[in-house]
Amino acid sequence: MALLEIRNISRSFGAFTAVKDVSFDVSSGEFFTLLGPSGCGKTTILRMIAGFDLPDAGQILLDGRDLVATPAERRPIHTVFQSYALFPHLTVGQNVAFPLRMAGVNETELRRRVADTLEQVHLAELAEHYPHEISGGQKQRVALARGLVNRPRLLLLDEPLGALDLKLREEMQLELIKLQREVGVTFVFVTHAQPEALALSHRIAVMNQGRIEQLDEPSRLYSFPKNRFVADFIGNCNLLEAGVVEGQDGLLRLQAAGLGEILAPAREDVNVGDKGVLALRPEQVRIGAADALPPPFPKGGGGDFATPDDPGASENPPQPPFGKGGGNSFPGTVRDFLYVGDVTTYQVTLDNGQELAALRANDAPGRARFFEVGDRVTVSWAWDAGHFVRD
Amino acid sequence: MRKLPLWLKLAAGATFAFLYVPLLVVVAYSFNDSRLNAEWVGFTFAWYRVLFNDAEMLLAARNSLFIALVASTCATILGTLAGLAIHRYRPRWLPLLVITPVAMPEILLGVSLLVFFIQVLHLTLGLLSVVLAHITFSIGFVAIIVRARLAGMDESIFEAARDLGASPWQTFRLVTFPLILPAVVAGFLMSFTLSIDDFVITFFTAGVGVSTLPLQIYSMIKIAVTPEVNAVSTLLMLLTLVLVVVASRLDKGFMKGGE
Numbered sequence: 294m295a296l297l298e299i300r301n302i303s304r305s306f307g308a309f310t311a312v313k314d315v316s317f318d319v320s321s322g323e324f325f326t327l328l329g330p331s332g333c334g335k336t337t338i339l340r341m342i343a344g345f346d347l348p349d350a351g352q353i354l355l356d357g358r359d360l361v362a363t364p365a366e367r368r369p370i371h372t373v374f375q376s377y378a379l380f381p382h383l384t385v386g387q388n389v390a391f392p393l394r395m396a397g398v399n400e401t402e403l404r405r406r407v408a409d410t411l412e413q414v415h416l417a418e419l420a421e422h423y424p425h426e427i428s429g430g431q432k433q434r435v436a437l438a439r440g441l442v443n444r445p446r447l448l449l450l451d452e453p454l455g456a457l458d459l460k461l462r463e464e465m466q467l468e469l470i471k472l473q474r475e476v477g478v479t480f481v482f483v484t485h486a487q488p489e490a491l492a493l494s495h496r497i498a499v500m501n502q503g504r505i506e507q508l509d510e511p512s513r514l515y516s517f518p519k520n521r522f523v524a525d526f527i528g529n530c531n532l533l534e535a536g537v538v539e540g541q542d543g544l545l546r547l548q549a550a551g552l553g554e555i556l557a558p559a560r561e562d563v564n565v566g567d568k569g570v571l572a573l574r575p576e577q578v579r580i581g582a583a584d585a586l587p588p589p590f591p592k593g594g595g596g597d598f599a600t601p602d603d604p605g606a607s608e609n610p611p612q613p614p615f616g617k618g619g620g621n622s623f624p625g626t627v628r629d630f631l632y633v634g635d636v637t638t639y640q641v642t643l644d645n646g647q648e649l650a651a652l653r654a655n656d657a658p659g660r661a662r663f664f665e666v667g668d669r670v671t672v673s674w675a676w677d678a679g680h681f682v683r684d
Numbered sequence: 685m686r687k688l689p690l691w692l693k694l695a696a697g698a699t700f701a702f703l704y705v706p707l708l709v710v711v712a713y714s715f716n717d718s719r720l721n722a723e724w725v726g727f728t729f730a731w732y733r734v735l736f737n738d739a740e741m742l743l744a745a746r747n748s749l750f751i752a753l754v755a756s757t758c759a760t761i762l763g764t765l766a767g768l769a770i771h772r773y774r775p776r777w778l779p780l781l782v783i784t785p786v787a788m789p790e791i792l793l794g795v796s797l798l799v800f801f802i803q804v805l806h807l808t809l810g811l812l813s814v815v816l817a818h819i820t821f822s823i824g825f826v827a828i829i830v831r832a833r834l835a836g837m838d839e840s841i842f843e844a845a846r847d848l849g850a851s852p853w854q855t856f857r858l859v860t861f862p863l864i865l866p867a868v869v870a871g872f873l874m875s876f877t878l879s880i881d882d883f884v885i886t887f888f889t890a891g892v893g894v895s896t897l898p899l900q901i902y903s904m905i906k907i908a909v910t911p912e913v914n915a916v917s918t919l920l921m922l923l924t925l926v927l928v929v930v931a932s933r934l935d936k937g938f939m940k941g942g943e
Contacts, residue, residue: 344847
């Protein structure tokens with residue numbers, strides 16, 4: 294049985310529906326993330342689990358027991374707030390001791406557990422300090438320690454890393470993963486930052502406008518988005534408008550706007566005539582100098598490995614016709630590039646007008662880029678690289 | 685620190701002089717060995733001796749302290765509750781109802797209270813009526829101060845307390861109250877000073893039997909501003925100064941934390 298079961302909950306504020314009929318389960322020991330843009334309803338769901346708000350309809354079950362009638366202070370669930378919400382009039386040690394005092398833990402036990410927990414978040418030497426005397430990262434740890442000290446069944450984290458700078462945020466991500474593994478408490482994490490969600494979570498529910506768009510493991514969300522929203526929201530993605538011309542043996546022939554026919558793997562049920570987008574990650578798109586690549590197709594002609602009037606194509610099931618490393622290939626011109634250190638993302642305008650982002654690792658020492666704006670290039674991707682998303 | 689231009693220093697000096705020279709003159713003349721506030725004759729404690737032998741003045745002082753203590757205590761409790769309620773439930777009319785007496789001209793409040801006490805409550809004017817009147821005009825000040833402090837606080841602190849297992853009452857006792865305490869104390873001291881120097885409303889609601897320090901001083905200066913008045917004013921000033929210093933010390937202590 295799942296630890297936490299959300300059953301068809303809805304919540305409206307006046308005319309605005311924040312959460313629409315949402316259901317999901319969280320298993321014991323899981324690091325579960327609600328991910329979505331601001332206003333998507335993720336925080337509303339968190340507040341209902343914590344007990345600060347009640348659903349208009351639906352059930353919230355913990356260990357199979359309905360929580361709706363239980364006030365926040367009697368739920369074995371603690372929250373780490375975005376603002377940390379440390380008690381400013383109490384020291385770090387007193388803050389961490391607070392939930393233990395409320396639970397009536399005796400003084401010796403309380404001292405031991407506060408010391409242990411502070412040790413765990415590397416704050417033992419700050420126990421006597423007040424919250425205004427410590428840094429943002431340290432406040433974050435105090436909030437975590439306070440939330441975990443009496444081992445709740447569930448720890449809710451509301452954008453807890455949002456206020457930290459990038460370097461500290463990455464450190465805290467690693468520490469969060471370690472801490473969660475150590476204490477074994479189930480985490481429900483809310484964030485709008487998708488890299489954070491991918492890095493931390495066992496499973497992610499991507500939310501939009503009060504609904505869950507897709508609930509999956511991070512790598513599946515990234516590689517196999519279910520719809521346009523998820524493909525666009527998770528990571529960077531080229532979205533090529535396309536329609537299905539033919540599908541057979543795990544392969545799709547797509548008619549892409551401005552590109553002509555391209556190949557894509559078929560992973561779900563799609564029918565001929567379906568419209569959608571081909572989601573193609575920039576790191577799946579290879580970029581090379583126009584003259585450096587051998588012509589990738591036996592018959593030449595950008596990407597049209599089999600035109601509709603090619604007699605061979607309709608009779609035989611379409612096969613990747615170019616063997617290993619083959620794929621869809623198009624000439625184009627570099628319009629722009631974005632250097633971020635380890636990689637450079639090139640914006641390429643294909644000769645047929647389509648824009649495409651391609652990413653290349655800066656593996657040659659001292660080189661910030663391999664191409665300049667205006668360079669003629671060829672972009673290509675393996676036939677099984679993209680992922681077709683039906684509308 | 686950056687060097688300030690001369691004109692700014694002069695302007696600041698002039699402002700402070702305008703504020704404090706009249707007060708210092710009163711203090712100085714309270715030690716003047718002369719019946720008249722005309723010229724400096726010599727130093728004396730005589731007027732303080734006169735003051736402490738003036739039975740009427742002492743009674744007035746006792747009344748003032750009693751009224752201020754009772755009225756500001758009641759006003760602090762009611763005003764704090766009002767401030768909490770305004771912050772928590774955001775009622776539409778309560779702020780207006782609580783704050784109107786603060787903005788109301790004193791003379792109007794004095795007259796209305798007088799009419800209300802006599803015509804409606806059939807109350808004999810005396811200490812009780814003055815205390816009630818002072819509570820009335822002090823509640824608003826306390827409520828405003830407490831509410832301002834609450835408004836400046838992170839709302840999730842109170843949710844965090846509940847979330848970590850505190851009942852509503854424990855949340856108030858262990859988190860909300862310690863956090864608003866500086867504002868509550870400030871509100872108390874504010875109403876105390878307002879009460880101790882109130883003249884207009886006290887004048888209307890005191891009746892014939894009761895006198896307070898401001899009423900007593902007023903009745904004395906009808907004849908002349910005697911050095912005894914200077915002396916009592918100096919003591920009143922001293923009391924206020926002590927209250928202000930205590931309040932700021934207390935406030936700083938609480939800002940730093942500590943249970």
